[in-house]
Amino acid sequence: MRIRFLTGMGLMVVGLWLFGVACGAPKVSPITLTLQYRPTASSFVAASGWKIDLEQAQVSFQAFRLYEGTPAYSLRTLPRWGLRHLADSLVGTAWAHPGHFEGGSVKAEWIAAKPLDLLGTGDQEVGKMDAFTGDYGAAEFTFEATDLATLRGTASKDGVEVKFACEIALEKRSLSGLAFEHAISSGEKPVTFSVQLAHWFELTDFSAFSQDEKVPSRKRPDETQTNILRKAVLQSTSYSLFY
Amino acid sequence: MRKIMLLGTLFFLGVVGCGGDGKLAVSVWGEAFIEEKIPATEVVDGWEIEFTKFLVVVGGIETGSAAGATGPSVAGFKVFNLREKGEQLLSEFVIPSGTWDRLAYSVSPANAETQVGNASAEDAKMMKDAGYSIYLEGTARKDGQSKTFAWGFKTNTQYTGCKSERAVVQVGATAKTQLTIHADHFFYDDLEDPDAKVRFQTIADADKDNDGKITLEELAAVNGADFAGLAHYGVGRFAEVKDLRAFVEHLSRTLGHIDGEGHCDVKL
Numbered sequence: 001m002r003i004r005f006l007t008g009m010g011l012m013v014v015g016l017w018l019f020g021v022a023c024g025a026p027k028v029s030p031i032t033l034t035l036q037y038r039p040t041a042s043s044f045v046a047a048s049g050w051k052i053d054l055e056q057a058q059v060s061f062q063a064f065r066l067y068e069g070t071p072a073y074s075l076r077t078l079p080r081w082g083l084r085h086l087a088d089s090l091v092g093t094a095w096a097h098p099g100h101f102e103g104g105s106v107k108a109e110w111i112a113a114k115p116l117d118l119l120g121t122g123d124q125e126v127g128k129m130d131a132f133t134g135d136y137g138a139a140e141f142t143f144e145a146t147d148l149a150t151l152r153g154t155a156s157k158d159g160v161e162v163k164f165a166c167e168i169a170l171e172k173r174s175l176s177g178l179a180f181e182h183a184i185s186s187g188e189k190p191v192t193f194s195v196q197l198a199h200w201f202e203l204t205d206f207s208a209f210s211q212d213e214k215v216p217s218r219k220r221p222d223e224t225q226t227n228i229l230r231k232a233v234l235q236s237t238s239y240s241l242f243y
Numbered sequence: 244m245r246k247i248m249l250l251g252t253l254f255f256l257g258v259v260g261c262g263g264d265g266k267l268a269v270s271v272w273g274e275a276f277i278e279e280k281i282p283a284t285e286v287v288d289g290w291e292i293e294f295t296k297f298l299v300v301v302g303g304i305e306t307g308s309a310a311g312a313t314g315p316s317v318a319g320f321k322v323f324n325l326r327e328k329g330e331q332l333l334s335e336f337v338i339p340s341g342t343w344d345r346l347a348y349s350v351s352p353a354n355a356e357t358q359v360g361n362a363s364a365e366d367a368k369m370m371k372d373a374g375y376s377i378y379l380e381g382t383a384r385k386d387g388q389s390k391t392f393a394w395g396f397k398t399n400t401q402y403t404g405c406k407s408e409r410a411v412v413q414v415g416a417t418a419k420t421q422l423t424i425h426a427d428h429f430f431y432d433d434l435e436d437p438d439a440k441v442r443f444q445t446i447a448d449a450d451k452d453n454d455g456k457i458t459l460e461e462l463a464a465v466n467g468a469d470f471a472g473l474a475h476y477g478v479g480r481f482a483e484v485k486d487l488r489a490f491v492e493h494l495s496r497t498l499g500h501i502d503g504e505g506h507c508d509v510k511l
Contacts, residue, residue, distance in 0.1 A: 173436055177480050203468045224472035231471050234435075236480035 033131040034190035035064060035110050038242070039120045042153075046201040054153040057118035057197060059233065061170075063142040064126075066108040066180055066191070068135060107132050108191070115148070118195050129191070135183050139193075139241055140176040145169070149233045152218070155206040162206040165218040168229050178236055182243045192242040200232040265412035267343060268335040268419045269317075271301050271360070273325030277426045281441065283385070285427065290443035292430065294381040297325045298366055299424060299498075300357055301333055303349035303401070306410070314338050321360035322353055322367045325424055331361045333422065343410040347403040347507075348422055350499060352376045376400070377495050379429070383443050390447045392457045396492055402499035402507035409502050423500040431494055435479030445473055449487055462488035 042054040108131030116126060147170040155162045180191075209219035221229060232238060276285075280293035302320030307313050317334045325331070353370035362370070370378060375395040383390045410420040430446065433439040449461045466486035470476065478484040484493050499507055 171436065171477070172438070173477070173479070175435070175479055203471045205468060223474070224468075227474055228468060228471040231477055234477055234479065235482055237482040 027133075029133045031131050031133055031184070031187040033108050033129040033184070033187050035126045035129050036123045036190045036192045037116060037118070037126050038123050038192050038194045039118060040194050040197055042119045042197070044198040046198050046204065048157075048202060048204060050155045050157045050201065050204065050206055052153055052155050052198075052201055054119060054151065054197065056150060056152040057195075058115045058148075058150040059118060059195065060115040060147040060149075061112050061141050062144045062147065063112060063140075064110045064129075064193075065106050065140045065142070066129070066131070066136050067138045067140065067176075068105050068107050069137045107134060107136055115150070118197065123190070123192060125190075131184070131187070133185050136180050138176065139178040139180040140174055141178075141239065143170045143173045143175070143234065145172045149200075149229070151200075151229075155201075155204075157206070160207065162209055162219050163217060164206060164209055164220065165212060165215060166221055166226070166229060168226060168233060170230060170233060173234055175234060175236055175239070178239060178241060180241050180243070184243075189243060194240040194242070196238050196240065199235070199238045200229060202232060203228050204232075262340045263414040264337050265340045265414055266335055266417040267306065267338045267410055267412055268417050269304055269333045269346075269348075269422060270330040270419065271299070271323050271325065271333050271422045271424065272330040273297055273299075273424045273426060277325045277424065278328055281427050281430070285441055286430070287432075287440040287442050288385075288444040290383045290385040290447065292381060292383045292443060294326055294379055294426065296366070296378065296380040297424075297426060298362055298370055298375070298378040299323055299325060299350055300353045300370060300376045301348060301350055301360075301422060303347070303351065304334060305347040306338060306343045307345040307347070308342055309344050310342075312341065312343075314343055319358060320349075320351060320353070320356070321358045322362045322370050323360035324362040324366060325426075327361050330421060333360065335417065338412055340412045340414045343412060343418075343420075344407050346405040346407050346410060346420065346501060347401060348405070348499065349399070349401045350376050350496075351399045352397050373397075377498075379426070383447065385443075385447075388447070390450055390455055390457050392446075394459055394491070396495045398492060398496050400496040400499065400509060402501075402509060405499075405501035405507035406505045407501050408505060421502050423503050423505075424498045425500055426498065428494050428497045429491060431497075432475035433477045433479075434481050434484065434490070434493060435477055440475075442475060445476065445487070446491075459488050459491075462486065462491060 045051045108129040110127045110129040149168040151166045155164060208225050209221050212218045212220045277294050277297045280291055283289050283291040300320050300322045304317040306315055315338055317336055321333055323331045352374040357371060359367040373395055374397050376398055378395040380393040407420045410418050412418045427441050430441045430443055431439040432442040449465050450457045451461055463486050470486050476490055484490050496509055
């Protein structure tokens with residue numbers, strides 16, 4: 001009799017667990033979220049003291065994703081045991097890489113199709129994201145080595161005026177872990193991001209730019225200044241998110 | 244039918260883990276990269292890096308499982324010199340049988356309570372006096388050049404969710420898991436790039452007085468536009484990292500792994 005009772009309890013526990021698994025999780029619905037870009041000022045004074053008036057500012061990136069988790073951080077190791085890492089990648093194990101975070105599931109995604117014009121006025125729609133309702137924790141921009149930041153304008157400081165043109169080749173990189181902690185229940189509101197263009201030029205020294213041989217009216221950055229600009233473009237503090 | 248149900252219940256209970264206790268032995272290891280050297284073949288610019296001392300204060304073990312179970316914790320810390328050969332035992336403790344595949348541990352500044360692992364008493368005292376969690380000394384060599392370094396860090400880092408593959412404890416038996424310290428991370432050239440490389444030339448170039456000793460102060464002097472202008476050393480979302488010393492110090496919080504290549508999360 002006691003054994004029968006225990007067996008019955010066991011079955012009930014299992015049943016309740018199955019019920020919980022099937023019914024306890026919050027409902028998640030597919031939605032479409034609008035991704036939009038909010039321009040910032042095209043004329044500004046950078047931290048370096050240079051006044052900058054931009055005529056053109058474009059950037060390309062491969063994808064924008066929103067994750068359910070909040071950022072954690074860990075570095076991968078170099079593939080000392082290549083086959084093991086290969087096996088891991090084949091089965092899709094979520095090993096952390098430098099800068100990657102184990103932020104859980106991708107809940108919204110937009111795959112970029114064209115360079116984004118960063119100048120202009122007013123919020124502009126970038127695209128539609130396939131998304132799900134629920135809690136969000138972080139955002140990620142993904143860049144590839146084929147992506148570019150294109151910048152043209154005039155910089156002036158202490159009576160010196162530099163007309164510049166830059167085409168910065170970016171790097172393969174996921175700029176992950178950008179805070180985006182929101183509960184989203186519908187696709188009514190857009191997800192908006194901005195690029196802090198003044199931050200891109202925070203450390204740029206235009207006096208180190210040199211004459212462009214092809215376009216004599218413009219100056220271009222040397223390798224060091226290109227590195228400075230590239231790092232600024234690929235730094236999370238250059239981006240702001242709103243919802 | 245009743246017998247089948249009874250057997251099924253007993254089998255279920257046995258599998259779930261009412262089987263009793265075993266032990267978990269947790270050791271620390273710095274791999275051949277610390278015990279021998281990081282060979283030039285592993286460093287993109289051809290430097291080889293040999294440690295003469297690699298002290299680390301490890302402890303604060305917490306056990307758990309991916310299924311959500313919480314096991315015993317071991318609070319104490321010990322200071323080890325991972326330059327010495329072989330795995331060093333940090334702790335061995337009784338734990339319920341089962342799979343403990345989510346462990347946590349910390350690398351924390353030494354204090355008066357820190358015990359001595361395999362480090363010398365002199366080194367342990369130095370770590371306590373300075374409040375270091377990590378201290379490394381070594382020499383990098385390339386083409387007849389030689390640069391030494393002796394760096395101490397006071398970072399306090401908890402590695403969580405470490406995905407142990409070996410902490411599967413059988414009743415009455417001792418399972419062994421290893422906290423693996425990856426010294427090559429100190430010399431990664433990017434905080435975000437999944438293809439970060441082990442690189443030393445930029446570190447060597449920081450020796451501005453050219454006395455052959457690269458100090459943390461010299462690393463800190465590579466800052467602002469000098470730091471941002473480096474071809475590598477991207478910081479991504481870690482915008483607070485504005486010089487080479489901060490960069491290396493940040494990397495000092497990424498050394499911890501488990502069972503060789505097993506990963507942990509780091510809450511920064």
